[in-house]
Amino acid sequence: MNPETYDFAAIEKKWQDTWRTEKTFKVNADTNLKKYYLLEMFPYPSGRIHMGHVRNYTIGDVVARFKRMQGYNVLHPMGWDAFGLPAENAAIKNNTHPAKWTYENIDYMRNQLQGMGLSYDWDRELATCSPEYYRWEQLFFIKLYEKGLVYPKVTTVNWCETCQTVLANEQVIDGCCWRCDDSVLPREMNGWFFKITEYAEELLAECDNLKGWPEKVLTMQRNWIGKSTGAQIDFDIEGHDEKLTIFTTRPDTIFGATFMSVAPDHPLIPILTQGTAQEEKTKEFAHATLLEKQRQNPDDELEKKGVFTGSYAINPYTGDKLPIYAANFVLMEYGTGAVMAVPAHDQRDFEFAKKYSIPIKVVIQPLGEKLESDSITEAYEGPGNLIDSDTFSGLDSEQAKSAITEYADSHKFGKKQTTFRLRDWGISRQRYWGAPIPMIYCDACGVQPVPEQDLPVTLPDNVTIEQSGKSPLHDLESFYKTTCPKCGGEGRRETDTMDTFVESSWYYARYSCPDFTEGPLDKDAVAYWLPVDQYIGGVEHAILHLLYARFFTKIMRDLGYLTIDEPFANLLTQGMVIKDGTKMSKSKGNVVDPDVLIKKYGADTVRLFSLFAAPPERDLEWNDKGVEGAFRFLNRVFRFVAENMDILKQEKSSVPAEMNNAGRDLHRKTHQTIRKVGSDIKGNFHFNTAISAIMELTNTLYNVTGENSKEPVDDEVISEAVEAILTLLSPMVPHFCEELWQKTGHTSLLSFTPWPDFDPDAAKEDEITLVIQVNGKVRGRLQVEAGCEEETLKEMSLADEKVQKYIGDKDIRKIIVVKNKLINIVV
RNA sequence: GCGAGAGUGGCGGAAUUGGUAGACGCGCUGGUCUUAGGAACCAGUAUCUUACGGUGUGUGGGUUCGAGUCCCUCCUCUCGCACCA
Incomplete structure (x- = not known):
């Protein structure tokens, strides 16, 4: 017996030290070598790594090491998604500074990752909160502003008066602030937007070319972009010069329209109701709807409600007078914020019509059925043939869609229209710990971008984060006070910072040249390394992060920094790490600490188990006994080597x-x-x-x-x-x-x-076990040489004693021979 | 409600194109060695049956010589979207 045992702690330390000091995994662009860029989603430096990270980074590391052994020049970098709200909360709680907290976390987590033996090129490490990184983001912002792809807009936000801050939707709990529990109010606020909708068509179309992405993610992206084609049609309003413009995907049902619904906050409502008895009612209704939407549990459906505005629209096809309602289920953000209501062929309109006793008129007849306007119990939303639709009667719905749209087009009251669900990306955050938005407000010249040579606009660090959560930038004169770049007069800096999704939208490209100082990206490095060959991360980022990164790639391409269209050639979305059937969480007390495991078994065992327990795309059920099994296996191999x-x-x-x-x-x-x-x-x-x-x-x-x-x-x-x-x-x-x-x-x-x-x-196997079946049931086995003749096999099987028993005196109908596998005798 | 995916031993999970269901690991049972072992090693482990043999991949049907795999029905679970006109 060999007394030497598997001393994982010493072994792991030895090799980690070697890899670090020798920079074993440092890479350089070399056009003579075929490259492979492997990237895992970088972490938010929350303090310590969790099992999800362990799994994600282990999977990535295996692929990186595998590709390296296959002779590829492998880029495998790591960095930190370092801006974000938790740093501010921690700063309040621990009376520290977000930067200090963040950088300490980074140091700790870097150690943890190195303790896992991950083969990163640490010379490329980046942290998005450093001015060397976000300065280029500010440059992008300015260039996009100049191209008209960034614009300011006033929108309604969730505002907490106590905290003096804007809350994200998920920070509003039952209509109250998650931090102070005071009620949240809607408030109009100016914010900056990226025109992602400009790229909606391309983002959607390119989904078809992303062959290396899971179909599930592509479906989610397609749904999110939500393209629908239909028509935009103008309706005259009785007694007003304004027109009511609607969007519909079912122009074929227009002869069945019996009323109109508009969003409660539609801009025409005040005009329509001005001076009438309806004015107050609609105002109240709009306010109540807004509150209700905020309070409502997203799981339950809102009851359909509305109020008559007192005005009528004229159906351009029939001349009918259609009452205009403000309705709580119509969204101002989508389409034109107004719809024609066809109760017979739209379930929402049907429910609304029933509630307010509005007529229902069937204009589409499904094949082989006859719908009656007064007897239907739900809307028929499928296709069919048109009836009661003037000259369009008799057409099927598809033909009618184009015919009716063309009619509107030729008579100048409508046109074909495509609408997207995707909205422009609002990136303003009223927070401190983020990249400053490089804009200056001047009373004389309006809003002005910070001149390129003045970048970066650095985040001041001489601040204290107040309990309220209010960003200190808003009141920090030394930060916001500046001069207008145009007139030289007094100017005020934008004090909002950017959404942290902006940083993570282009970090993958920056890894190719993290130290480049001439611009955001070094053309040669980018040309060699991009795109990412394999991207790996959690499926929770299937929409936002991945969509933003795709959008940013196209933006950077159009600004001339890149030539690729898509950032990630292949995507692997790994499943969650769960324990006792549920997600690990502090409240459930089922959290497994990677440090403890690594100390007990070593990083190799932890890696091995997390790879062995499930395929990567599936959820992984953590099992302490299973970890021991992995450890046992390594000991088994170790012992064999030691003994021999x-x-x-x-x-x-x-x-x-x-x-x-x-x-x-x-x-x-x-x-x-x-x-x-x-x-x-x-x-x-x-x-x-x-x-x-x-x-x-x-x-x-x-x-x-x-x-x-x-x-x-x-x-x-x-x-x-x-x-x-x-x-x-x-x-x-x-x-x-x-x-x-x-x-x-x-x-x-x-x-x-x-x-x-x-x-x-x-x-190659030289001997195989041939299975003999009689009527599909296994009755015997034969050891034969591989590649044996069919006839010989048949003879041998029929000669088998057990087989004979089952055949008896029955007729043999057929014998099926599957080469090297089995023989089936049908009797 | 819509969309996507998944249902296989006590557990995690394996099963080219339809061709021996349950690889590998965990757990469990028995044994060897040992002062002892919760170490290591060996054997066994879907299920019913004393055995012969039968039955088994969520349910019910179908195609086929042959179905976990293909087709239809239903059930359950997970995830995503959810008044998108």
Whole structure:
């Protein structure tokens, strides 16, 4: 027995130190080498890493190491999504400064990540809160402003009077502030917007080209963008010069319109109701609706309500007078904020019409049915043929859509129209810990961008974050007081900061040249490294982050910094880490601390288990006993190597041409394992099955060399198997393998050793178990040589005793032979 | 409600193109060694049956020589969107 045991702590420290001091994983652009850019979503420096990070970064590291062994020049960077609200909350709670808190967290977490043995090029590390980073973001902002892709707009926001701050929707709980519990009020506020809608069409169309993305994510993006085609039609308003413009996807139903609904905050309402008895009523209604929407639980549907504005619109096709209602289910943000209501063919309109006793008129008849206006119990929203629609009667709905739209177009009261659900991206945040928006307000010249040479507008650090949560920038004269770049007069800086999603929208590109000082991106570096070949992160970012990053890529392209259209060629969305069937959370008390595990078992074991327990895209159920199993396996491999050190340390030579059975079995298994591990990683990143294959090889190794083995196996075959195990396992448990690689006499790093090829001849089975079925049921088995003749197989199976029993005296109808697998006798 | 995905032992999970269901691991049972072992190793472990054999991949049907896999019905769960005109 060899007394040496697996001292993971010493091994891991040794290799981590080596990798760090030697900068083993530092890379440079080299056009002679094929590149591979592997990126995991960078973390918010919240304080400590959690199991989700462990899983995400382990998966990424395996791929990075695998690609490196395949000879790629691998860019694998790490950094920090360092701006954000938690830093401000922590600053209040601990009476510290957001910057101090953030940078301390970064230091701590960097240590944790290094303790996992992740193969990053740490020279490319970046933190988005540093002016060297966000200055380029400010430059983008100005350039986009000049192109008209950034604009200011007044919108309604959630305002907490006590905290003097704007709240995001998710910070409003039951209509109250999450921090102080006071009620939240709507308030009009000026904010800056990125014109992402300008790119809606391209963002949608490119979804079809993202072959390396999960269909689920693409579906979510498509839905989010929400393109719908239809028509925009102007309705005259009785007694007014203004027109009421609506958007509809069902122009074919226009002859069935019996009223109009508009959003409670539609700009025409005050004009329509001015001086009438309805004026107060609609105002009240608008206010009540707004409050109700804020308070309502998003799960339950709001009852449809409305109030008559007192005015009528004229249907341009029929001349009918249609009462205009303000309705709570019509959204000002979508379309034109006004719709024609066709109760017979729209469920919402149907419910509304029933409630307020408005007529219902069927104009679409589905095939083989007859709908009656007075007897239908719900709207019919499907296709059909038009009735009671003047000259359009008889057309089917599809034909009618274009015919009716064309009519509107030629008579100048409407046109074909495409509407998107996607809205422009509001990026103003009334917060301190973010990138300052580089704009200046001047009473004489209006709003002016900060001149390029004055960038960056740095975030002042001589501030205290107040309990209220109010941004100190608003009152910090030394920050906001400035001169107007145009007239030189007194100016006031914008004191809002940018949404932190802006930083994470382009960090992937900056990694290619993190120290570049001439501009945001170095053209050569970007040309070599981009796009990201494989991006890995949680599915919770399927919409916002990924959509913004795609948008930013197109913006940077159109500003001339890039030539790619899409940032991430392949996307892997890994599942959550759960325990006891639910997400880990402090309140449930089921949180597993990676530090504790690493201390107890070592990083390699933790990595191994998180890869083994489930395929990456699925949720991973954490199991402490399972971790022990992973640890046991590594010990098993370690012990074999230690016990056979004299064999393994010998000068390497190739396997002998003639082998005994045990040797051939091991040799075959070795090559089958190489084949399987390679294809499992390449195919779907199914590390769990790759690991199980390596476990099988290890079991075989013990079996053929153990006490029960009948014949001794050649040293070369054992060496070959052990080398295969170490090589195949090395992307997953790098310290462990590197150490044993060195111990067995190798002088070069395993990390850069070429990934092994398998020998197809060696992997081929020479004897197979043929299954004999009678009427589809397994009745016998035969050991035969691979590639045996069909006729011989048939004869052999029919001769089988057990098979004979089942055939008896029945007629043999058919015999099906599946090569090297089975034979089915049908009687 | 709409959209997407998933239902396999006690558990996590395996099963090219339809071709031996349950690989690998956890747990459990028995054993070996040991002062002891919650260490290590060996054997077993879907289920019913004494056995022969039967039954089994959420439900019910279908296609097929053969279905976890393909088609239809229903059920359950997860995720996303949710008055988007």
